Amino acid sequence: MKHLKKALALTTLAVAMNANAQTELTVYTAVEAEDLQKYAERFNEDHPDIKINWVRDSTGVVTARLLAEKQNSQADVVWGLAGTSLLLLKNEGMLVPYAPEGLEKLSPKFRDRDETPSWVGMDAWMAAICVNTIEAEKNNLPMPSSWDDLTKPVYQGHVVMPNPNSSGTGFLDVSAWLQMMGDDKGWEFMDGLHQNISRYTHSGSKPCKMAASGETTIGVSFAFRGARLKEQGAPLELVFPEEGLGWEVEATAIVDGTDKMEAAQTLVDWSITRKAMEMYNEGYAIVGMPGVAQPVKYFPENADDLIIDNDFGWAAGNREAILAEWARRYDGKSEAK
Incomplete structure (x- = not known):
C-alpha cells in the first residue's frame, strides 16, 4: 500500500511539474470560434509544453485592439488575422521579423516580401x-x-x-x-x-x-x-x-514586446508545417503550401x-x-x- 501511495504521489508531482513547465502564450486571432480548440489540440500534439490562451474576435476588433495596445502589448502571437491587418501592424513597428523553418515551401503570395518576413500566410x-x-x-x-x-x-x-x-x-x-x-x-x-x-x-x-x-x-x-x-x-x-x-490572406506573426520568444517562434514554425496546412484545408480551399489543398466540391477550379x-x-x-x-x-x- 505504501508503494502504491508513493507511486501516486510521484505521478501527481510529475503532472504538476509538467503543468508548471508549460509556457503560456497569449494568441490573438480572428479564426472561426468553432475551430480554436482544434487548432490548439493539433499544435499540442507536437508541442504539449506550450499552452495557448486565445483572445478571439472579428478581424476589425482584433486589429483595433492590437493598435490600442501598441505601447503595452498583451499578445505574444497573432495566429489567424488578415494579411492587410498584419501589414498595418508591421508599418507601425509592432511585429518581430522572423523566418520560420520551412519558409521556402510557402507560395510567395503567402509571406511578407521582406527577406526576413514579419508575417507568414496560412490560407486565403x-x-x-x-x-x-x-x-x-x-x-x-x-x-x-x-x-x-x-x-x-x-x-x-x-x-x-x-x-x-x-x-x-x-x-x-x-x-x-x-x-x-x-x-x-x-x-x-x-x-x-x-x-x-x-x-x-x-x-x-x-x-x-x-x-x-x-x-x-x-x-x-x-x-x-x-x-x-x-x-x-x-x-x-x-x-x-x-x-x-x-481575396485576403490569413496570416501569423510574432508581436513585438513578447517575453516568450522561443515559444512564439515554435508556434510560428508549426503554423506553416504541412500538418498545419492540412488542418487549414478543412476550413479553406486555398492554403499557403502548394500541393496540399484538396479539391472542394462547388468551389471554382479557376479561382x-x-x-x-x-x-x-x-x-x-x-x-x-x-x-x-x-x-x-x-x-x-x-x-x-
Missing part, C-alpha cells in the same frame, strides 16, 4: 455571393451575375453583407471594389448597393449562413463557406461576379483567374480612411454588436 479566402434559390424563386428575383446587378431595385431589402469595420471579408469586398472601379465609381456603387442592403453583419460567414437558412435571399460572403453549405444540402447557388473577386490582383500595401495604407468613410455613409444599417 475569396469573395462570393450566396443566393438562396428557393427564396429567389419565391420573390421572383433573377440570378445576379455581377456586383453591379446587386444595385438593381429588384433586390431592395434582399441583400446582406459584412461590415468592413468588423469583418475581414467585408473589408476585402470594399477594398476590391475601390481597386477595381476607382474611388468615385467605387463609392457610387456602394451607395447603390446600400439601398438594397437589409443589414450589415459583423461576421464574414454570417450572410451566407443567413442565405442558407432562408433568413435572406442574397448574402455577400466568401466562397468556401458557400461551397460547404451547399454540399451540406443548403439550397444555394454560388455566384462569382464577372468584374472580379476580392486564380477570378481573384483580382490585390494591392495589399494600398489596402493596408488606406484602411483607416476607407473604414471611416464607409462608417460615415452606411453604418446605420449595421446590426448591434
